[in-house]
Amino acid sequence: DGGITQSPKYLFRKEGQNVTLSCEQNLNHDAMYWYRQDPGQGLRLIYYSQIVNDFQKGDIAEGYSVSREKKESFPLTVTSAQKNPTAFYLCASSPRTGRTGELFFGEGSRLTVL
C-alpha cells in the first residue's frame, strides 16, 4: 500500500549526540516536509523540499539538517546544536503540482533526549 513510513517510532539519545530520523514515501510525491510538535502545541515547520536535491528552511530550522538525494527519501538529522530536541517529529509529503496539495503524514517519531 502507498504511504509514508517514519522510523524509528521511538528514539532515546544522550545529550550531545546527533540523531537521524528516517522518512520514506512511495506515493511518488515531489514535495516532502518535516514538522516538530511539542506537547499541547501545533506543528512547526522545520524544513521542506519541493524537488530532489533542493530544500528550504522552515520556521525553526536551526539545529536541524536534511538531505533530498532521492525522491522517496527525506531524512532529518537533529544535531547537537538543537537546544531542546525532545519532541514529536512528523514527516509529510504532497504532490508538488495540482489543485489539491493535500498533505499525507507519517505516524511520527518521538525523540527523547536524556
Place this chain on the structure above:
Amino acid sequence: DAKTTQPPSMDCAEGRAANLPCNHSTISGNEYVYWYRQIHSQGPQYIIHGLKNNETNEMASLIITEDRKSSTLILPHATLRDTAVYYCIVRVREDTGGFKTIFGAGTRLFVKA
C-alpha cells in the same frame, strides 16, 4: 503568509453537529483553506479543503464566507471518535510551484456522550 485564528477548545454533544470556526482575514486570492485533524500522538489526517465555494465530502462540510475571511468546518453528526485537535490552515503556492503549509495551534474538540 496568511495566518489563521481558531478557538483553543470546543465541546459538542454526541450526535449533534460540530461547527468549528476559523478566521483567516489576511487570506489572498490564491490561497486555499485546508482542514486537518489530529488524534493524540498520530499524524494529522486530511479532512477537506476549499477556495471559494462551499465543499462537502464523506467526512465534513466546509462553509467559506463570501469575502473568504472566515470559514466553518461542520461535522454533521459528531461521534466520540471525532474528539481530536482540528487545524485550519492556508497553503500558499510559491513561485516555484510548490506549497508551503503553516499550522496553527488548532481547536481541541471534545465530543461528549
